[in-house]
Amino acid sequence: RKEVEQDPGPFNVPEGATVAFNCTYSNSASQSFFWYRQDCRKEPKLLMSVYSSGNEDGRFTAQLNRASQYISLLIRDSKLSDSATYLCVVDGNNRLAFGKGNQVVVIP
Amino acid sequence: DTEVTQTPKHLVMGMTNKKSLKCEQHMGHRAMYWYKQKAKKPPELMFVYSYEKLSINESVPSRFSPECPNSSLLNLHLHALQPEDSALYLCASSRLGGGVVTGELFFGEGSRLTVL
Numbered sequence: 001r002k003e004v005e006q007d008p009g010p011f012n013v014p015e016g017a018t019v020a021f022n023c024t025y026s027n028s029a030s031q032s033f034f035w036y037r038q039d040c041r042k043e044p045k046l047l048m049s050v051y052s053s054g055n056e057d058g059r060f061t062a063q064l065n066r067a068s069q070y071i072s073l074l075i076r077d078s079k080l081s082d083s084a085t086y087l088c089v090v091d092g093n094n095r096l097a098f099g100k101g102n103q104v105v106v107i108p
Numbered sequence: 109d110t111e112v113t114q115t116p117k118h119l120v121m122g123m124t125n126k127k128s129l130k131c132e133q134h135m136g137h138r139a140m141y142w143y144k145q146k147a148k149k150p151p152e153l154m155f156v157y158s159y160e161k162l163s164i165n166e167s168v169p170s171r172f173s174p175e176c177p178n179s180s181l182l183n184l185h186l187h188a189l190q191p192e193d194s195a196l197y198l199c200a201s202s203r204l205g206g207g208v209v210t211g212e213l214f215f216g217e218g219s220r221l222t223v224l
Contacts, residue, residue, distance in 0.1 A: 034212055043198055043215040044151065087150060089213070095164060096202075096213060098150040 001026045004090050006099035013078045013106050020074040021102045023088030032091040033064055033071050037084045038101065044087055047073075078106045111135055114199050114216035122224050123189060129219045131182040131199030140182040141213065142174060143198040151198055157182060158204055189223045196220050 005024045013019040025033075033050035048055060050062040050071050061074040071090075075082055083106045088099035112133045121127050131140065138159050143151035156164035157176040171193075173185040182199055197220075200213040 032211070036213075041196075041220075043217050044213075045215070046212045049212065095153060095156060100150050 003027060003092060003097040004088055004099040006088050006102050008100045008103055010103040010105050013075075013082075013104060015078055015080060015106055015108050017078050018074065018076050019078060019104060020072060021086070022070045022072045023090075023099050023102075024068075024070045025088075025090040025092070025097075026069070027090070027092035028066075028069060030090045030092050032096075033062075034089040034096075035060075035062055035071075035073050036087040036089055038087055039084050047086065073102075075104070078104075080106050080108065082106050112199055112201055112214050112216035114197075114219050116219060117217065118220050118222075120222045120224065121186065121189065123191075125189075126185070126187045128186065129184040129197055129199075129221075131184075131216055132180055133199075133201045133214070133216075134180055135201060135214065136179075137201035137214070138179060138204045139202045140176060141198075141200040141202075142172075142182070142184050143200060143215075145196045145198055145218070155184075186221075189221075191223050194222045 035047040036044040037047045038044040050064050054063045059076045063072045085101040085103045087101045089096050115130045140157045142154040145151045153166050154168045155174045160176045171188045175183040196218045198218045199216040202213050203211045
């Protein structure tokens with residue numbers, strides 16, 4: 001089983017719609033969870049950390065489910081500028097492991 | 109603006125050349141990283157330096173040689189590369205707590221390398 005698994009998509013989302021995706025992780029001892037956003041030909045940038053109680057930042061909501069070992073990201077009221085790849089990052093073995101990313105394409 | 113600075117932004121080199129990629133951060137982070145990223149793939153960890161010492165080498169070929177001269181600088185020396193080494197090379201840094209990675213990774217904009 002891979003350390004971090006994501007369905008790469010692409011996720012084609014009409015503008016204004018809601019999109020959600022999950023990321024599963026294999027290391028039950030993992031303590032730190034992040035969502036990064038990466039635009040085409042740019043570096044990854046932190047979107048949000050994921051806390052046990054879940055957290056929200058504007059239109060973005062992240063959740064952690066330790067029992068089932070996954071984290072989720074929900075984007076409400078999608079904007080064209082949300083088009084990007086969303087990378088799930090989880091700590092383990094003293095390093096941060098990346099998922100393959102969820103490619104989101106917001107369509108006008 | 110990123111707080112991790114990488115130079116050069118673009119590099120084209122032949123298979124017999126020797127070149128270096130440079131990375132600098134002034135956030136006081138004691139963990140620094142080199143990642144390699146191919147198109148439509150996630151970043152792939154190459155090396156980790158913790159407190160200026162190499163702590164992780166992900167079985168990277170010896171034609172890639174990292175160096176950490178001090179806590180703010182990280183270099184990647186390149187020699188006798190192959191065309192398949194063409195990729196975006198990302199430097200990152202993070203805090204360390206008790207020798208363990210804590211907190212997020214801060215990435216530089218990357219050095220886009222083409223090997224002819």
